[in-house]
Amino acid sequence: MIVKVIVDIPTQQVDRPFDYLVPSELEAMIEIGIRVQVPFGVRQVMAIVVEIVEESDYEGKLKPISKVLDYMSFLNEELVALSATIASEIFTFRINILQAMLPSMLRVKYENYFHIEKPTAFLDLTADYLDADGTEVYASESLVEVLPAKLLKKLLNDDIIKVEYRVKDQVTTKTITYIDVNQTADDYMNELERLNKNSKKQALLLQDLIENRDQYIMMKQNDFLNHPDYNRRLLNIAIENQWLKKVVKEVYRDPLANQHFEPSYEQTLTNDQMQAFTTIEAARQAKKATTFLLEGVTGSGKTEVYLQLMQRARQDGQSAIFLVPEIALTPQMVERVKSRFQTGIAVLHSALSVSERYDEWRRIIKGEATIVVGARSSIFAPLKNIGLIVIDEEHESTYKQADNPRYHARDVAIWRSEYHHCPVILGSATPSLETRSRAEVGRYQLLRLPKRINERALPQVDLVDMSKIVGRFNNDIFSPSLIDKIQHRLDAKEQIILLLNKRGYASYMLCRDCGHVLQCPRCDISLTYHKSQEQMKCHYCDYHSPVPHHCPNCHSHNIRTYGIGTQKVAETIEELFPQAKTIRMDIDTTRGKGQHEKLLTAFSHGQADILLGTQMIAKGLDFEKVTLVGVINADTALHLPDFRASERTFQLMTQVAGRAGRGRYQGEVIVQTYNPDHYVMQLVKQQDYERYFYTEMQRRHMANYPPYFYITSLTVSSKFQNQAHKKIYELKSQIFEAVNTQQVIILGPSNGPAIKKNNYYYYQIILKYKNKDFIQQELKTILSQTQADIRQGIFVSIDHEPQFFI
Template identity: 55%
Template sequence: MFAEVIVDIPAAQVNRPFTYEVPENYQFSIDIGMRVEVPFGSRQLMGIVVKFLPKIDPALAGKIRPITRLLDYQSFLNEELIELSYDMTEELQTFHITVLSAMLPSMLKVKYETVFKLLDSAAYQSQLADWRLSSEIFETIPRESLEAKLSAGQIKQLLDAGIIEVEYRVLNQARKKYIETIQLAQPVDVLEEALAGLDGRSHKQRDLLSYLLEHAAELPLASKQVLEATAVSRSTLKTMAEKGWLELAQQEVYRDPLAEQTLHKTQARPLTEEQAAAYQAILPAIENHEPKTFLIEGVTGSGKTEIYLQLMERVRQLGQTAILLVPEIALTPQMVGRVTGRFEKGVAVLHSGLSVAEKYDEWRRIINGDASIVVGARSSIFAPLANIGLIIIDEEHETTYKQSDNPRYHALDVAKWRAKYHQAPLVLASATPSIESRARGEVGNYELLRLTQRVNQRPLPPIEIVDMTQVAVQETLNEFSPRLQAAIQERLAKQEQVVLMLNRRGYASSILCRECGHVMQCPRCDISLTYHKAEHQLKCHYCDYHQGVPSTCPNCQSHYLRTQGMGTQRIAETLQELFPEASVVRMDNDTTRRKGQHRKLLDTFGRGEADILLGTQMIAKGLDFEKVTLVGVINADTSLSIPDFRAGEKTFQLLTQVSGRAGRGEFPGEVIIQTYNPDHYVMQLVKDHNYEGFFYSEMQRRHLTNYPPYYYTSLITVKSKHQGKAMRRIYDIKTQLARPEWLANDQLHILGPSQGAIARINDHYYYQLLLKYKQKDAIHAGVQEVFAKIQEDAKQGVYISIDHNPLQFI
């Protein structure tokens, strides 16, 4: 028996399966998708089994090397995911092992170590008499230990003499969790006699044995739990084990990512007329196994989540499984709470806020069939569920569903592939669908379902646009207009809650010298450093460079330094000055780095222990708090002027989403948006909650400029520490792609070459080409040629990335 294995080297030369013999003792254990250790040249590498071959060409007999060992005894990638990996490798112009690795939980990504294997111990010690082998060293010596004692030349002499040899080892990081448990080792009647025979001095043994006999039906129990309940020491436990009364054992357990979360049981709610219509439209596709795609365009608060829950309930009744994707980690606690509150058991959670070990255990629960519903962020789309009956993508417009580095997949594309494979419906939902999705709904590629009313029949909150150009002329404090300040004060007086959004973290966007105009720049990137007051540091949000704040200008030595711009830190400080009685919770990347902080901050606000929730875009979506009656946007222009054809769309979506956090309960809500561009078409359409008007307006702009959904796009980016090399390579690529047959009849448009929006990041210079084309086949061959030379380019210090349908241009 032979296996085809993709080895763990992301390189063009080995971007294909290699054949290995399966040793006889592994033939009944090995499976598709398992990780194995294989010899590759002089090294041992991790590989993933993608196919079995019953026989091979007789001419190769005796030349095929065997698999060294199995790293797993269960497969983490089923046959469906292996098949998907082939298609993704072809579509995304990437390496097969890169795709397979992206599908695995982090704990299954191996590390490698180099050791020196001792071949001749006597010769080794005779040459190194001053360094005898310690008792810990048997047959191998860690590389670091040997290199600390010997020079490279001495090591080479030992290698040449055959005294030592280099060995490369695969380090498997996968670790299961075990707890110690207690079980009775004798029949109950025997132990009752032993209990009666204990003398008065053995009261601890008496307490422990009495407890175990009382809870005999619940055994085995965790020893930690028993010791806490009886206040008995471990020495007593060991004594009783030595007497043969009880047995101690190690029991494997799953790590529970929801252990600290209080879950509230919920019941299915009666559906409104619009909800019921959407539910009934999707239900036949589940029951008849139709891989249709539905787009729910529902205003904020229209009850989309209840539709998801009732559809998933039907899927479970049919014995099938479901995936629910959410875009932000901040949304996950609330969504997980609703799903687990409805289904209690059988829900797995997968998102970046979990520890590596928790993700590993959740993955194993899915594989073992202990979870039938998966809730999580982008990578959850690879959950190895069998018999999928429904896939849901909440807030489908969000850019976080697109992976920003290799492999640059979009969860929506993967979801479509898996839905087709399982003959299951795919449900997309948003208050502000992406222009591409809404266009597909318009022409019938997706079935469009509309929810125009909130479930509580409350109207959408009125939105007021405040012109900050006028405020800046009249006021010295320009973070808050008098209108927003008065509205916050009014809510605080009524003991209602406020949500404030500013999509920029830090204290100030930069530090400026008032003497010479110098702005503190990152030395590695062409961008200013952001001031973080709490740490008294200047930080680059692109390369993570940071430094202390200088006391004088590095350009002119002036002491006249001042901050300009504003971030969430500064706004939090201003809020405390303006409203000293208010409690403020700040949510941004700086306050939510630690595990579980998202949930803790939201729980604090949800319990009413804070009056104001201040944050970046992570607070704009999905959050549902009944007492929030005011939403304020400090500066609505942060995403409006970025060099991206989707800038208007992203701004409209963000403002609409955050506006939807107001007035979701019994109290009416209000939204105040501060902007320096009050007459911009996006602001006017947001004010009227006019998504339809925005969609048709945006479609006209896209048609005039040949952008999606009328054209596909691909972004080719070249970066290098040598600006000249990067520039030459991007021009070569344009020459290579600008073929007359592709440029004819408007089939292909090439924009650029141009410098990146930020020309230098982390000492690398960026140049890019944007391709716009009607048919994917028109550019596939040319882009494949570019991809084929990626390895060769990398050797020259030039790195090329290919991003199809890019969502980020910086």
């Protein structure tokens, strides 16, 4: 047997399959996607099997693989094939994609152990190779060295043994320790007769084993130790005398274990919902890989359409993937899916521990979970027979991986849908211009839900011109109009959501005498004041410093904070509405495990009147008693140097407005802005996505931006500014000479607002073009040259369709 592997060396020179011989004793363990150790040059490296063949084109002598690292494959043939496609399209190395597909736990160093699950069967099958010593856990080497590969494979396939991966300094499998009877009742009688008369507790235990032996069969060790007459010393004596034995059972960590979900049932669909459902279901039944854009206003019932389609797929023995863009949305969406289906749900997102994600991955591989709910990386879930893929809030930039490998979950979903011949649903109230334009030209099929459930009205949106208010009242955060509306809702025992797209207490600290702004020493941006920790923090590199009492430049004590953050707003709310209970949601308050869910659950149960947060609270959330949404400053991102700035502002404002009036109460939205006449603000007020789409498309067309042009950014970074500066100009010259500049527009070199981040200097050029193939080869050439640059401390990254430019 010969295997083709991708080695764990991310360089262009070795970014291809290499052939290795499989020793006969290891053949039974080999599968596509499994990790192996191979000799490569003078070292041993990890590699992933991507193909199994009988013959090799290599003319020299093949080296044998050294060992098999896994005992089950975490990458199926589909994902291995997908890795090759993605790598070629996003200009990265295939090993980077394969590593991104693996559970996090398999990307770190670990040791393997075998747990004996069925001792009798294990001893029967291994009697010729092992001495029966009652061992419950074996180091992997101790079995691999003495058992034939075929026997080892049989033990694993029959669940006689299970593999435990132990990460250094981290427990990776959860176990429960039981005690079990080890003798018959007659044996216990004999033991009692031989027992010393002074051993009263031992006698008590033996007497109970004689009379109530069945109660001790697989009793939890903790239950034994909680017995008023027993203790750990007695347990150790019982085990030493072989009256009892310990049994350690591995159990899955269930991130939903402590939650109860009331069952929910299918809702009667509206005519618009039924039309969308019927169209998508017909495509699933016909096994058509159609991509649908489900454009529905906020509160129009898109989720119910998703759930009923997943139900049909599950009834037909198929699986489904349901992606959400934010961790904050996951608890509510998991609750909806879990309450509908109860079992067979796997949850995958970054708030889970490494071990929890690993356990969820194993449940998926074994077919114990057929519906996966999670964030971006869940698109790689190794499900079989996929019948439906849903990407909710498809316009969100979080579906694009920001660092290497820079894949977009939407593109992966479409590839997998073609592999499985199943539909993809892209759902949003405010689709991205790229997605909507593809629907306009027929690449995607457009389905609309233009009305809210039960004909509920969209909330009324009012704009407040803050330029006419600042300086006239006691605070510059809340307009009188918003204060009155909040008080009215508090009096009515209704709830309020307030959006401020910043965290921290104030934006920056400024010296009023010399004008000095406190800067991050590692980045080219100002530090943000966090009052609760009394620290200045950098939101790029997480640099911390104490709050200064005088200006570091002129030593004046006249240094003050400027701007506002969520902490400052929360403090102001407490001053204005002392009777109100407020929950603040931002990165600082949701760092802890389960904090998103804890805070949202508290708000949904009425334990707070006001939910204040950053954009994580703006979409997907559904609270019946929320009747007022206030946007503190709608201009935060409107004038950023990014061609998507107006699109993101419109989407964010429309999405957060949709949180109001979703129940039986009418909703209202107050948007505070310094630019009330801006076309985006006027269209937000009208909640007119159609008009916004065509207005923005005209602007994109005039400026040669997506969706009319493709965009790729090339970024150079180095700790030495002159190196980065020189390299970016070299790249521009190289591209200029290689391509026709009438077909490729080159913008830059330039640097964003923060030229320096975490002690690295950044420069970039932007390429705009209509023909992908025209620039593809030159970008691959640049990628192949990056290894020499890395040795000099210069890093070049290529990002196709970047989501951010600052």
